[in-house]
Every structure is written in C-alpha cells, then in structure tokens.
C-alpha cells in the first residue's frame with residue numbers, strides 16, 4: 001500500500017491562558033492518503049479546528065510531528081514552510097469574514113498566484129477564469145465584491161482560492177456550516193466531484209455527523225482534545241463503540257418513516273480543557289463510567305471494526 005500523504009503523530013497544541021494551560025489538542029495521531037477524506041467530528045471547542053490549523057502551522061504546535069510526503073514539516077523554517085503552503089491549503093467556515101471585503105473576486109482568487117511569483121497579469125487572469133469554471137462560478141462575477149455574492153458563491157470563492165495553486169491536501173474547516181441546507185448539498189457535491197477529478201486529500205472538520213458521513217472515507221471522533229474513536233466511516237456508523245460516539249450518533253434522525261433511534265442524552269458538563277480531569281476525560285458524562293475510568297487514561301487501540309479509547313473494552 002502507498003505511503004500516507006499526511007501522517008500526524010502525537011500532535012499537541014497548548015495555549016497559555018490567565019487561568020492555566022489550555023490543552024486544546026493533546027496527543028492526536030492519524031494519517032491520510034491521497035484522494036481520501038478523513039472526517040474530524042466533535043462538539044464545538046473539542047479541538048478539531050485547532051488540529052487543522054496546527055497541521056498547517058497557522059497555530060504553531062506545542063509538540064508532535066506532522067509528516068507530509070514523508071518529511072516532518074514542523075522542523076521546517078519559515079521559508080520552507082511558505083513553499084509547502086502551495087500543497088497544503090484551508091477553506092474556512094465563514095466565507096464572508098474570511099474574504100477581504102475591499103477585494104473583488106478576481107483579486108481574491110489571484111492573490112496567492114501573485115504571492116507565489118506569477119508575475120504575468122494575463123497568466124493570472126487565465127488561471128482565475130479556469131478555476132472559476134472548475135468551482136462553478138460565473139465569469140461575470142470577476143469584478144463582484146463579497147457583499148454582492150450569496151453564501152454559496154462566497155464559499156465557492158473560498159474554495160477557488162484554496163485550489164488555485166493545485167494543492168494536495170486541504171483542511172475543510174466547517175466549510176458548509178454557515179450555509180443553507182440546499183446550498184450545503186451543492187457545495188458537498190462540488191467538493192466530492194473535485195476530489196474525484198484531482199485526487200485531493202481532505203481533512204473535513206465538522207460538528208455535524210450527517211454532513212461528515214456524506215463525504216468521509218474514515219472518521220475520527222474528538223472529545224476535549226483527544227481522539228476517542230476512529231475507523232472506516234460505514235463501520236463506525238454501523239457499529240459505534242465509544243459511549244460518546246454512540247451518543248452523538250443517536251441524535252441523527254433515521255430517514256425512514258416510523259423508525260426512530262433510541263436517543264442517548266448526555267448529562268453533566270463538558271469539563272474545562274484548562275484543567276481536564278485525570279483518567280478518561282469523558283467520565284463525568286459517561287453512562288458506563290467505572291472506577292478505573294477515574295484512575296487511568298484509556299489508550300486508543302483496535303477493538304473490532306474501529307480504534308477506540310475506552311476501558312469498557314480492556315479485556316477484548
């Protein structure tokens with residue numbers, strides 16, 4: 001089997017705050033192959049967006065390794081990391097706030113070409129027109145400003161900006177969360193079509209499991225800075241093992257008249273990532289918690305169809 005395009009090992013991102021250290025991403029590991037989508041899901045504040053940004057070094061990681069095509073890019077200096085940015089891009093959640101309101105569509109999309117040394121204005125314009133065609137943006141919008149576009153078109157500009165340098169890997173940070181449901185479907189279909197045509201690898205970050213299920217080959221579930229379960233998308237949806245994954249999945253309606261899922265309602269508060277409890281971080285909300293859960297942090301390991309971090313499976 002081919003080497004992974006991206007290999008994230010024991011990634012950590014801690015922030016110093018007035019109240020102590022915030023453990024936003026704490027020992028996260030996964031890999032991603034060309035043309036593959038890994039869905040990273042969890043409640044807001046669990047560290048999934050910080051993970052995406054730490055991989056791209058938009059937040060400088062506290063520890064770990066990020067191997068891209070076999071090289072640890074956390075060891076790269078500023079000049080070298082600029083070079084790798086061509087291959088590693090990001091699409092943000094809110095296309096409106098991520099686009100400079102004073103730039104028109106052409107300027108927004110061609111900006112990275114100028115930064116990366118494409119001096120010829122004619123070449124830049126030709127590439128902008130080409131990428132607009134690819135992402136389904138009408139050419140008449142070249143001179144339009146962000147406030148003149150609807151949400152779907154604004155996000156297409158965000159996607160065009162990310163794709164203009166022909167990247168290999170793209171962090172999709174909640175790319176459809178700010179859009180209407182029918183526009184969400186259009187953008188998801190566009191992303192899947194682009195992946196089929198150009199082989200992009202996506203880290204698809206979302207709090208919405210239905211969206212992630214639609215687009216992901218594999219899924220990683222995050223809770224309070226840690227991955228608690230990961231595996232093939234179909235298998236994880238069919239046989240979730242971690243109590244947190246089960247609770248998340250139970251909230252998705254089954255699209256069949258008269259069929260309902262038994263909803264698992266989580267009680268208890270999400271602990272602060274500034275002072276995570278010892279042992280399993282989920283134990284304050286877990287319906288299956290046992291004494292060992294307060295003493296030992298469960299390790300992520302293969303159990304049946306998925307990898308899971310939970311003491312319920314210690315004897316399997």
Ligand code: SF4
Nearest residue numbers: 280283286293310311
């Ligand atoms: Fe629940 Fe314990 Fe498993 Fe944590 S380790 S999810 S507290 S059973």
